[in-house]
Amino acid sequence: xxxxxxxxxxxxxxxGKSPFNVSYGKLMMWYxxxxxxxxxxxxLISYGTIRFSQEYWPNPNHVFNSxxxxxxxxxxxxxxxxxxxxxLIISSVxxxxxxxxxxxxxxxxxxxxxxxxxxxxxxFLGCQAWEWTHLLTGAHxxxxxxxxxxxxxxxxxxxxxxxxxxxxxxxxxPGPVAFGGYFFGITGFHGFHVFSGxxxxxxxxxxxxxxxxxxxxxxxxxxxxxxxxxxxxxVWVFVFLCFYLI
Amino acid sequence: xxxxxxxxxEISFAPVHRDDTVRRIWKTTxxxxxxxxIELALGFGLAKDFFGESHGWILFIKGVICILSLAKAVYIxxxxxxxxxxxxxxxxxxxxxxxxxxxxxxxFLWDGDSWRSLRKTYNKGNPAKHEQVAPxxxxxxxxx
Numbered sequence: 001x002x003x004x005x006x007x008x009x010x011x012x013x014x015x016g017k018s019p020f021n022v023s024y025g026k027l028m029m030w031y032x033x034x035x036x037x038x039x040x041x042x043x044l045i046s047y048g049t050i051r052f053s054q055e056y057w058p059n060p061n062h063v064f065n066s067x068x069x070x071x072x073x074x075x076x077x078x079x080x081x082x083x084x085x086x087x088l089i090i091s092s093v094x095x096x097x098x099x100x101x102x103x104x105x106x107x108x109x110x111x112x113x114x115x116x117x118x119x120x121x122x123x124f125l126g127c128q129a130w131e132w133t134h135l136l137t138g139a140h141x142x143x144x145x146x147x148x149x150x151x152x153x154x155x156x157x158x159x160x161x162x163x164x165x166x167x168x169x170x171x172x173x174p175g176p177v178a179f180g181g182y183f184f185g186i187t188g189f190h191g192f193h194v195f196s197g198x199x200x201x202x203x204x205x206x207x208x209x210x211x212x213x214x215x216x217x218x219x220x221x222x223x224x225x226x227x228x229x230x231x232x233x234x235v236w237v238f239v240f241l242c243f244y245l246i
Numbered sequence: 247x248x249x250x251x252x253x254x255x256e257i258s259f260a261p262v263h264r265d266d267t268v269r270r271i272w273k274t275t276x277x278x279x280x281x282x283x284i285e286l287a288l289g290f291g292l293a294k295d296f297f298g299e300s301h302g303w304i305l306f307i308k309g310v311i312c313i314l315s316l317a318k319a320v321y322i323x324x325x326x327x328x329x330x331x332x333x334x335x336x337x338x339x340x341x342x343x344x345x346x347x348x349x350x351x352x353x354f355l356w357d358g359d360s361w362r363s364l365r366k367t368y369n370k371g372n373p374a375k376h377e378q379v380a381p382x383x384x385x386x387x388x389x390x
Contacts, residue, residue: 010258020336023254027336030329034340041347045354052358055365061293077293082286089282093275096326100267105250217251223328230327234319241315245289246308 029224033231036193040235043189044242047182058160058175060244063153066138068130081244084127085236091120092233095201099226102219107208110222114205117229121198128191132184142172155181183243190232190239197232200225274325281314281321 012019020027051057061077070076094116101109139150140159143166151159151174161175204225213219252260288311290296297303324330329337 012258016256017258018254018256020339021258021333022336023257030336030340034343037344038346041350045350048351049354049358049361052355053361053365055362059293061289078286078289082282085282086279089275089278092322092326093271096271097268100271103250103267218253219250220253227327230322233326234322237315237318237322241285241312245285245311245315246292 023220026220026224026227029227033227036231040186040189040238043182043186044238047178047186047242050176050178050182054176054178056162056175058158058179063135063160064131064244066134078244080127080131081240084124084131085240087120087124087127088233088236091117091124092230094120095226095229099219099223102213102222105214105219107211107214110208110213110219111205114201114208114222118198118201118205121194121201121229124194125191125198128187128194132187135180135183140172142174144174153180153183155184186239187243190235193232193235197225197229200228270325274321278318278321281318285311285314 011017018024018027022030064081065075065077065079066072067074067076067080094113098110098113098117101113135153137152139152141148142151142159142161143149143164144151148166148171151157153159156177158175158177158179159172160179161173163170163172165171204222207213207221208219213221288307292304292307297307329340
């Protein structure tokens with residue numbers, strides 16, 4: 001990490017200068033993101049507390065093992081979520097390339113990379129919509145009060161409990177209800193961040209097209225939108241870790 | 247190419263712009279992708295019970311995946327978000343408050359674990375599904 005070289009005898013705190021050498025807007029974006037980190041952190045830690053408190057927790061590799069168009073029998077753990085993860089990483093790369101183009105006052109480059117970033121965000125949201133639909137509508141046979149019933153995964157149902165023997169067959173039982181609540185709650189909160197990030201990026205794209213930043217002489221707004229977008233990617237690293245990997 | 251102006255009169259000097267920015271972006275992309283692939287390989291190993299039944303060994307693999315995720319976070323924040331290029335005081339006002347997470351994670355996972363051992367101790371067998379009512383004493387009728 002190479003930090004900027006600070007000229008000697010530079011009086012930071014005598015007024016009229018930003019002591020951190022960044023504009024107010026960018027500094028406040030950093031502090032907003034830090035507070036948002038604590039919001040997400042609190043959600044994920046509460047999920048961890050409940051998960052640690054349970055004797056049994058569903059194995060993510062049994063819950064998330066489907067892929068679009070692969071049929072109901074497909075058993076592909078981690079496949080779909082890897083696709084989502086790479087979509088988000090690539091959209092983060094196109095975002096940082098847009099910021100770089102902005103540094104060089106390259107309007108065409110900013111437009112091109114912002115458009116790619118928006119497309120990446122929409123692709124991610126599409127994947128998440130498919131995943132939610134799959135869980136909410138996919139019914140599974142579970143043993144409830146001695147009878148086989150169909151159960152889907154919602155905030156109040158969890159068909160992914162421990163398996164028991166019933167009439168010589170292995171059947172699932174209902175699992176901890178908190179599983180669906182935390183999954184839909186946290187991925188939903190993250191998905192809402194992605195959605196608002198896409199909206200912000202679309203606004204930035206329109207402003208770029210209308211030469212707002214070019215006339216202003218700098219593309220700093222793209223940097224601020226970029227900070228938010230990278231944060232969305234950063235949160236996904238931990239959502240991916242907590243819900244799918246471990 | 248022309249260069250952008252300073253975005254605010256309060257900024258003392260332009261942030262450093264390296265000539266190798268694009269190269270650095272692609273290098274970071276490759277690092278992030280490789281770390282993700284290693285995580286996926288380890289996660290796939292866990293899915294296929296490749297690491298056996300040993301609880302300690304599985305916990306160790308999960309710990310490795312957590313550390314790899316933290317490494318990804320550092321790369322994203324430091325290179326993609328350019329926090330590594332900001333001046334030291336700004337970095338510290340972001341990073342130091344995050345140390346609260348050390349206590350936050352440790353305390354709450356500990357709490358969850360203690361909750362589970364309380365469950366184990368006091369909640370043996372299946373919990374009652376319905377309210378338990380004591381059976382009526384047989385001698386009730388004779389008292390009148």
